[in-house]
Amino acid sequence: xxxxxxxxxxxxxxxxxxxxxxxxxxxxxxxxxxxxxxxxxxxxxxxxxxxxxxxxxxxxxxxxxxxxxxxxxxxxxxxxxxxxxxxxxxxxxxxxxxxxxxxxxxxxxxxxxxx
Amino acid sequence: xxxxxxxxxxxxxxxxxxxxxxxxxxxxxxxxxxxxxxxxxxxxxxxxxxxxxxxxxxxxxxxxxxxxxxxxxxxxxxxxxxxxxxxxxxxxxxxxxxxxxxxxxxxxxxxxxxxx
Numbered sequence: 001x002x003x004x005x006x007x008x009x010x011x012x013x014x015x016x017x018x019x020x021x022x023x024x025x026x027x028x029x030x031x032x033x034x035x036x037x038x039x040x041x042x043x044x045x046x047x048x049x050x051x052x053x054x055x056x057x058x059x060x061x062x063x064x065x066x067x068x069x070x071x072x073x074x075x076x077x078x079x080x081x082x083x084x085x086x087x088x089x090x091x092x093x094x095x096x097x098x099x100x101x102x103x104x105x106x107x108x109x110x111x112x113x114x115x
Numbered sequence: 116x117x118x119x120x121x122x123x124x125x126x127x128x129x130x131x132x133x134x135x136x137x138x139x140x141x142x143x144x145x146x147x148x149x150x151x152x153x154x155x156x157x158x159x160x161x162x163x164x165x166x167x168x169x170x171x172x173x174x175x176x177x178x179x180x181x182x183x184x185x186x187x188x189x190x191x192x193x194x195x196x197x198x199x200x201x202x203x204x205x206x207x208x209x210x211x212x213x214x215x216x217x218x219x220x221x222x223x224x225x226x227x228x229x230x231x
Contacts, residue, residue: 033216045222091157097216100146105157
């Protein structure tokens, strides 16, 4: 069975600085997708970024980028120029390729942004 | 357009009572998912509907949990004889049929269930 591990329960960053959130996963599959979701206090989960396992190039979305290390099964999220609105829970998630089945989530990292 | 909606937003019930939670997916989305999020935890998968296929019930924690979906529209999650450990936020998500596994799941705001 696949598992997702986020080893940082809480992180803090100064506004305008850069922060990296860690995620590791375990799988024997070669075809899969990885996601980072943001959950603000409103509870609404919002997709931040996704990565296809077959792509070597790291995904980027504006201030958000990932460091995908397939051999190490690592998928970290880098937030540049942190803003107060980035404060939220961040969840790393895995999904098997070839289907639209469920996501497997890590336990999350709570990010605080200091003004 | 409208996103995924869930009702009620909050539900307080007594131990042993049955509860029904409702999810209205985005129109046209064939896939619908239910997840449970206990306090301070990640999301646990409960059940997945895809069009007219048999649902994937592999995440349901006990036979007290069941869910239905009418076609490609509303879904109801029912918890019978609620227990205190059922207290959690129940999140629903939907996604379109095209795009496969890379598809984004669009989440609703969740229902916070408290069992006294």
